Amino acid sequence: MNEFFLSILVFSPLVGILVLALLPKTQESNIKFVGFLATLPALVLSLFAFFQHLGGGNIDQYDVKVNWIHFGDFAEMGLFKIDYELGLNGFSLILIVLTAVLSTLAAIASIHIKKEWKGYFMLFLLLEIGMLGVFAAQNLILFFIFFEITMIPMFFLIGKWGYFEKEKAAYSYLIYNGLGSAILLIVIMVLFARTGTSNIEALAKIMAMEDPATVSPFSDSLKMGLMIALLIAFGVKLPIFPLHTWMLRVHVQAPPSIVMLHSGVLLKIGAFGLIRFGMGIFPEQFESLAVLIVILGVVNLLYGAFLAFLQEDFKMVLAYSSISHMGIVLMGVGALNEAGIQGAIFQVVSHGLISALLFFLVGVFYERFHTSTIANLGGMAKGMPLTAGFLLAGAMASLGLPGMSGFVSEFMAFLGLFEEMPILAAIGCIGIIMTAVYLLRATLGITYGKAHREFAGVTDLKAAEFVPVLVLTALIVLIGVYPSVLSEPLQATLETIMLGLGG
C-alpha cells in the first residue's frame, strides 16, 4: 500500500477528469459536484500523512522509486537514468497539504464559474495534479515535467474563463513562465549531463563533496552561473522585481478561484524551488548571493507596498501585496539562519492561506456587484457584515497581526534578518508600516464609510461560501496561535538545510 500512497495522492484528481469526460457538458451542478469531489481524495490522504507525521510517523515510508527512462549502458552504473520517484519531507508535505486544502476550497469557489464547466474542471484537476507532483517529485526532471503540467491548464484557465483582458494576461503568463522554464531546463540539463543524475538528494551530496567524481567537472563559476539561472527561473515565478508584471495581469484577469490557486500555491513553487534547489544544491553559491537576495527582498517588499498604496482596484492592491509579501520570503531565506528560513517557509504557507481568503472574498463581492474598484464599493459592512468582517480579518492577517499566521512568519523572518543584516532589516521595517497603510486604506475603503450603493436585496455569505472562508480563517488563526503545528514537521528539513549551509 505504502508504495502506491503518493502516486494515488498525486494522481487522484485523474479519476475526476475521467468521470467528467463521461458527463454531458450541460449538467452544471453535477459537473461542479464531481469537480469538488475529485479534490477530496488528495485532501484526505495528505491530511492523513500530515497527522501521521505529527504523531511521530516516519516521513519517508511513502517514498517510491521505479525505473523509468535510461540511456544506453550507463544505467548499469546508475548513471543517466531517470526514475519515477516521489517522496516527502517536512517542507514538501506541508506544501502538499496546502495545495490539497486550497484546491478543495477553490473548487468550492468555482461555483461562480459561468460557462463551460466541463472543460474548466478538467483543466482545474489537471492543474492540481501538476501542483501536487511538483512538491512530491524527487528528481529534477520529474519536477520539471510536473512544473510544465501546471503551465498548460493555467494558460487556458486564464485565457478562457478570465475577465476582459484575459487573452493578454494568458499570453503574458505564458511568455514569462515559458522563459523561466527554459532557463530552468538548461540548469537541469547541465546538472544532469555533468553528474549523470537528477535526483535532488544525490545532487546535493555531490555538490557538497570537495572533489566529486562527476562525469565532467564543475568549476565554481559554472556553479555560480547555474545558481543565478535558478534565481532568475524561480524569480519569475515568485515573482521578483522587475519580473513581476505578468503576475499582476493574472491576478486581475483570472477568475478568483484560479487566483486562489495561483497566488496560494503556484507562486510558492518559486520559493520552494529557491529553498530546495538553490539552497539545497548550491549552498555555497547561495551564501555568496545572500546579500543580493536580501536586497531584492527589501526592494520587493517596499516596491510592492508603495505601489499597492496607489491602486484603485482591490485586486491590484492584492497583487502588489503579494509581491510585497514575497519580499519577506526572500529576506528570510537570505538571512541564512534558522529563524529566517523558518520564517520564509511560514510566510509561504501563511501567504498562501491569506491570499486565498482575500481572493475568495473578492470573488464573493465581484459576483454581487461586478466591480472590485474601491471607490465603487464602500460601506459594505452595512449590507454584508459577514463578508466585510472576514475581509477585515484577512487584511489584519495580511498586515501581520499577532494571533494570526502572518505575524509569526513576518516576525521570524525579521528576527533572522536582524541577526545577520540589521541595517537592511531596519529598512525593511518601513514595509511593516506601509503594509498597514495600504491594507487599511483599501479594506476600510470597501467596508467602512458611507454606503455607495444599495445593499438591499444583496445576500451576505451563502452557506457554500461560508465554508472556505471559515476554514481559511481557522487555519490562519491556528498557525498564529499554535505555530508548532508547522514548525514541528519542519525541524528535520531545516536541520538538513542548515547542515548544507555548514552551520
Add this chain to the structure above:
Amino acid sequence: MENAWIIPLFPLFSFLFLLLFGKKMKETSAYIGIFFTLAAFIYSLVVLFDRFNHPTFKAEANWLSIGDVQLTAGFEVNQLNALMLVIVSLVSFLVHTYSKGYMHGDDRFHIFYAYLGLFTFAMLGLVLSPNLLQTYIFWELVGVGSFLLIGFYFYKEEAKAAAKKAFIMTRIGDVGLLIGMILLFWQVGSFEYDEIFLAVENGAVSAGMITLTAILIFIGAVGKSGQFPLHTWLPDAMEGPTPVSALIHAATMVAAGVYLVAALFPLFTASKTALLTIAVVGAITAIFAASIGLVQTDIKRVLAYSTVSQLGYMMLALGSAGYVAGVFHLMTHAFFKALLFLAAGSVIHAVHTQNIEEMGGLWKKLRLTGPLFLIGTLAISGVPLFSGFFSKDEILIAAWAHGNTALFWLAVVAAFFTAFYMFRLFFMVFTGEARSKMKNVHESPAMMTFPMIVLGILAVVAGYVNTPWFGTFLGDWLVEGNAALGHGHIEGPAWIMIVATIVSLLGIFLAWLMYGKRTLSRDWLSSRAPYTYKLLYNKYYMDELYGVTVVKATKFFSVFLSYIEAFIVEGLVKTVAGIVQGFGKIGSKIQNGQIQTYGTFAFVGLAVLIVIYALTGGYLK
C-alpha cells in the same frame, strides 16, 4: 495565583460567545459581558490579595522553537502585574455596566460588547506577559481592539479616518518596539524580562546597545501612550463611543506605554540617556497637550488632551527614576479619568452634543453627574485630599529630586493649565444659564450612574494608599524585593506640595473669574493674543504638518515608483515580448520552403558545433 492565566480567558470567552450568538441575544448580550468581566475582576482581586502574602509567581510553556531557541509563552504575577490586573478588570467591568445604558438602542449592540471583550482579553493578557514577545503580541491585539472600537460607527467618515489613523500612528511606534525587542534578543538570547534584566545587570549588553534598544522600545510606548510627536491619533480617537474612550483611551490601553516602561524599568535605569529622553518627552507632552486643552470646545477632546498631558506626567515620573510615582499616577489617573469620561458620556447622553459652547446650567438638571464630574475635576486638578493630589505630588518630587529642574517647572506650569482648563470645562458645562435648545434633559439610568459612583469614590480615596502623611504602603509594596526599582518613597522638600497646591488653586480661581463669575472676559486670550490662540486652537498645526510632510512624501514616492513601473518595467516587458516576437518572425522567414536555405543553415550549424567542440575539447568549463 497559579491559575491567574484564566483571568484573560473570561473576556475572551465573552468575545467569542457574543460573536457567535450575540445577534439573537440582542441587548441581553450586555449581561454576558458584564458577568465575565465581573468574574475577571473578582479573580483579579483574589490574585492581588494572594500576591500580598506570596512571592512572584511565573509559569511558562514552549510556544515555538526555532532551531535550538525555544520561545515561550506564559504568565507572571508580580506586584505591578497584579495591580494592573485589578485596575484593568475593574474599569472594564464598570464600563461594561455603563454601556448597557449608554449603547441602548444601537443596532450592533452585541458587536460592541464582543469588541469590548476582545479588548479586555488583550489588555489583561498584556499585563500578565512575562516576556517581550508576548507583550508585543498582546500590545498589537489591544491596538486592534482600540481600532475596532474607534471605528465602531463605521458608516461615519470621521470614525473611519480616526480608526485608520490610530492604527497606523501606533504601528509606527510599534515598529520601534519590534526592532528594539529583536536587537535585545540577539544580545541577550531571550525575550524573558528576567533574563534581560540579568544580562543588563551583568554587563552582558554594551552601554550603547542598552541605550539604543531602550529608546527604540520607548518609541513603542510613545505611539501607544500618545506622547509627542505621535500623539495626534488620540484626540481623533474620540470618534469612538464614549465608554470606549473611558476604557481604552483614558484608563487602560494608553497607559500601556507607561506600563511597558515600568515593566522594563531596570533596562531603562541602566541608561542615563534613555531616562532623560523619557523625562523630556514626558514633560514636553505634558505641557504641550495641556496648552492645547486650554482652548478646545469639544468636551471629549478637552479630556483627550488632558489624558495625553497626564500620560506625559507619568512618563516624566518614570524618566526621573520615580517608578512608584509613575505607577501610582497611572492608577489614580485610571480612576478619575474614567470617571470624567463616563460623566462626560452622561452629559452627552443627556444633551446630544459634545460642544461645550452649547451647554450650560446642567448642575441642577444632572444632580448626580454634576457632583461626580466635579470630583473628577478636583482630583485631576490636584486639589488637596483628592487622589490626584498625592500622585501628582509624588511626580513633582521625583522630578525635583532627580535634578530635572527645568522639567519640574514645566510640570508645575502644566499643572496650572490643567486646573484651569478642567474648571473651564466644568463651569461652561454645569454653571451659567441653561440653553434653550436643550429639552428633556434628565439624569442617566442607574446602570450608568452606578459605575460613576464607584469611580467617584475611588477618585477620592485611591490616593490614600500612598501618602507622605499616612504611609507609603503602595510604594513600599511595589518595590519590595527589587532594588532596581528605586525607593518606595522619594523624600522631597515640603514647599513642592505647597507650590503645587497654590498653582492648582490659582488655575481654578482664574477659570472661575473667566467662566464662573465672568468678571474676566471669555475671549481674553483670543482678543489679546489671536495668533497664540489660533495656534493652540489648531493644535499647533501638527496634523497639517504631517499632512504636508510624511503623507505627501509617501504619496510622492509611490507615484515615483509607479512611473518606474509604467516606463522602465513595462519597457522591459515590451522588450521581452518584442524579442520573442522577433524570433518568431525570423523563424517563420526561414521556413520559406527552399531546400537550399535549409541546407545552408544545417551546414553552418554543424560547422559552428565542430568549432565549439574543437575549441573546448567537448566541455564548457
